[in-house]
Amino acid sequence: MNKETIRTGSQKGLLFGIVMIFLVLINFHIMAATMISKVLGTNVLRGAFPEVRFMIIFLVIFGMWAGWSAVRREGSTTNKLFEGLIGGMTTGLVVALFGLILFFLLETQTDVRRYLTALSFASIDIFLLGLRGMGILTLFGLFTLTGVLGGALAVGLRSQAVANFIKKIKTSIRNLRQRITDSLPDNVKKYGKYIFYLLLLVLLLLLPARWGSYNNFVFGMVGIYVILGIGLNIMLGLSGQFMIGIAALFAMGAYSVALLNSPFPHGLMWGFWPSLAVGVVMAVIGGLLLGLPIMRLRGDYLGIVTLGFGEIIRILLNSDLLTDLTGGPRGIQNIQQPTFLGMPFNDVSYAYLIIIAMAVSIFLYYRIENSRTGRAWLSIKEDALVSQATGVDVQKYKLLALCVGAAFAGLAGGIFAARNQFTGPNDHTLMVSINVLSVVIVGGINSIPGIILGSFALRGLPELLRELETYRLLVFGALLVFMMIVRPEGLWPASRPDLEEKGNTGLKEDLDPEENEGRSDD
Amino acid sequence: MTEIIIEAVKVSKYFGGLKAVNEVDLQIPKGSIYSIIGPNGAGKTTLFNCISGFYIPETGDILYYGTPIQGMPTNFIASQGISRTYQNVRLFGNLTAMENVLIGLHNKLRSNWLDAIMHSPRFTRENSWSMEEAVSLLDFVGLKGYGDFLASNLPYGMQRRLEIARALANKPRLLLLDEPTAGMNIQETTDLTHFIQRLRDELEISIILIEHDMKVVMGISDRITVLDYGTKIAEGSPDEIQSNPRVIEAYLGPGGAALAEKYRSQRRKNNA
């Protein structure tokens, strides 16, 4: 045991102790115990508290985690165990001190909920394991014990033997996979990709009809964010323009569909399909109007201007000035539902519509990315000055990127408004722009699978984890930070395509386009 | 007298009070290799930036085939057949070598984003042509097989050559090379020297070269201009420049001429 041991142990212990206090102050321990209780098969009624034994399980897990992370990578086994012990003890000490205060509050019946809203007597009581004064000592003992346990676990699992074992398992899995691929006939291997896509298609066709309207709603939202993410990626990922105001372009699509399809305020009933087209066009015009004056701006200046643009649009929609035109703060209700071949839309048809729109967006994205236009965008992102000196009309291509991206945003907005049968200023806040930005970056910039994954992770999961209700934004924030530290390149980073083979045809024909075709204005 | 491809007439560029380039005259004959030399900070790169459109000169004209081009956007100047490389290699680092060359081909292609979406005949034709062209350019600069490497992952010498390939993709009439041999070893430098000569001989490209390696400069230049503190102090063939006292002074300081003469006579003696 040396100084370093004590230092690491107590530092980690202190950190975990503080985290524990924070969790108790926001009532997270109750939620965790309830979840554990549910997982173990004891349902907890809404509003009721879980049993104490589940609270103990939560505390044990937490204490072991504290002990685990207090153990450093180097040092002897005894040292490591000591680190676990000190970590657990420090955590226990901090928590026990906190418990003492809680006990005092409980004894004097001091209600602090006016300030710390989660700290009810029942919550305190269950945290002290129902033992009141004895609970403090129990907590200290519990954390000390579990700290050692966690330390021992860390020593065990990080040992050479375990590492070898894991390695062995990994190799055998790889061998198995190899054997399976080898045994497959060549045809299957060749068409494996297509079979996968076919299965995916069947799944996409079957699922929406089967899994209920709630899932359709949640995954519809995921799909809409995928389209938005593709739009933003064209601006941000391909052409390198820092856009934070995509919600404004989203709003243009949504409001076009809403205003042209609702009884109030204008009573226009154009039908969904033409107004969706109008929405896309409006968004493109919006992108153009935004882009024209600000072409010279770069980096964060561009970011703040687009942010300002988004806010301007939202505030205008919210203001009295445009109430007659756009319905004001109350938004636009009763948007007419689209029909397809005379059949009205329900949640399943919307799911299909979104899937189709998503597929089309992805298709368009890939086609444009792997073209002269896409490469021009990428070069602008890399180095605008050199790009221009290489012959790219930087301003034109930047504008084009804004417009194409805006078209996707408008498309997403139009579908979004029709599906909700409502749209209002609150659907188009800064948070929408920030969410889309997070989707693209967490998923992986310039990577379509990444954007899809990001949408699932950031839009789908929080909706599905309803258990976490009150905590989901908190967890979301913490996860964003964690993601950026652990995996900054995104969930599914992009890679550049291999092109050299395509040029290696060996047939060097005279294909000079300039000679074969007259110049056209593009 | 051969045709003049580009001409600078009393070009000046100031930064604040500093006259980076001061009333410089240049005449580059078509099909020549023309070097600009001078001590650090003499205004060589600034002159390059004026020609390629990065800077707008305060006074004077840049005439390209007799037409003024100063103040035109850089992409326009590039589209007229003036390509350049940079002192510190400036590739699109996160793109592959192929993509870098393909971006260089930008001006030679016409297909737009609608073509790309619909895979129109024009797109398909241009796509296969540009791929082949890019591969043959990579081959020309000796980077065959490295096409799918990220540009930033290539070794330094290859990056230099990739930059030249990108510049060549534009099918330039005039190529500006800014210290192409910087950071290269002797073998690489020799290769590059031959390569530059090939560019002129095989592709009939006129070349302006900024270079510090006097062996390269004296070996391949048809004519040389010497800049010092933004002004032109000498112009002539390599032999004329070598014996010009002002040039030697600019490089070695006052009294340098005598020093150089002493050194030269010593060498002559040794040789004899």
Next chain:
Amino acid sequence: MDANQSSPPKLTRRNYSKIIRPIFGILVLGYILWRLYLVLIVEQAYSAEVWVRLLISGLIIGGVYALIAIGYTLVYGILFMINFAHGEVMMIGTFAGYFLFEITKGINVAGAGNPPLSFSDAYPFLSVILAFLVGMTVSATAGYFLEKIAYRPLRGAPRLIPLISAIGASFFLQNAAQLLFSPQVRDYANPQAIARGSGWNLMINESRIVITYTGVLTFVLSILLMIGLYVMVQKTKLGKAMRAVASDKKTAALMGIDVDAIISRTFIISGALAGAAGVMWGLHNGLVHFYVGFLPGIKAFTAAVLGGIGNIPGAMLGGMFLGLVESLGPTALGISFQLKDVIAFLIMIVILVFRPSGLLGEVLSEEKV
């Protein structure tokens, strides 16, 4: 590879980008002048005291914006990142001040038999100083840990990565405050002596204008803090080190400056300023809730960009300017007060279109090679 054709090229060019900016500028300027003409000369709807009142409120809010904006600018100058969670750091400061006032309100200092007198009413000066100290300390601590946990591991990553991390931290802090203190909007318990709305009376054209104590406190204190900061950055050793790190981290490290420590201190200073701004915000506007930092944060960032981000006097100027535009703009242009943010953002866009690096920002040569 084809040989070049020898014919000289035809020189034609299109340049539409240069036309658009002047058109845009003339349109905007024309609109502003026309509205000003209508409001100030044709209608003459407002008398002098309205303008004075708006001017005062603009200066006060501008001071607060400037303080927060300095935090953005300091961090940006050194790390080139937008500290999106800075508004939340201010919110934490506001809450710290709130709790301090709640505590001092709860202490009865009157002797037995006297009517109850709380500590904050008996010693308003002391409790305000305490509140500022506590607010600044807590916010500075928050800033320190924010940097240590969310930003330090990302040193050297591409620029969007720390931004997303900052957005995450902002979400986390906001929701942590909401879960801890509940979403309700609370009243700030000012000491009696500087109750909101009380102040000196000023007569203009026989109508009364109240110059509130809280307003004067806010304005004076923000100016003092700004001067203090400026002196610190210009004169002290720490300020010199900060400027060195801002201009070149690598060289600064080679000169023996502990870059990480300087960055930490930058966050502490910007956190302290945000904390002071937070307490001012609470005292002057009287409300505190978990969302209180968001809008001032966005506005102050706008102000920092407006002044030229990375430039400290720029942030001060930008903050004041934004406060004044927000306050005077709607009335001067005869537009509904609801649209004050629209005017603020529009003015910012117009300024950036013509000065792409902000009012005092270094004008980066576009042709810089």
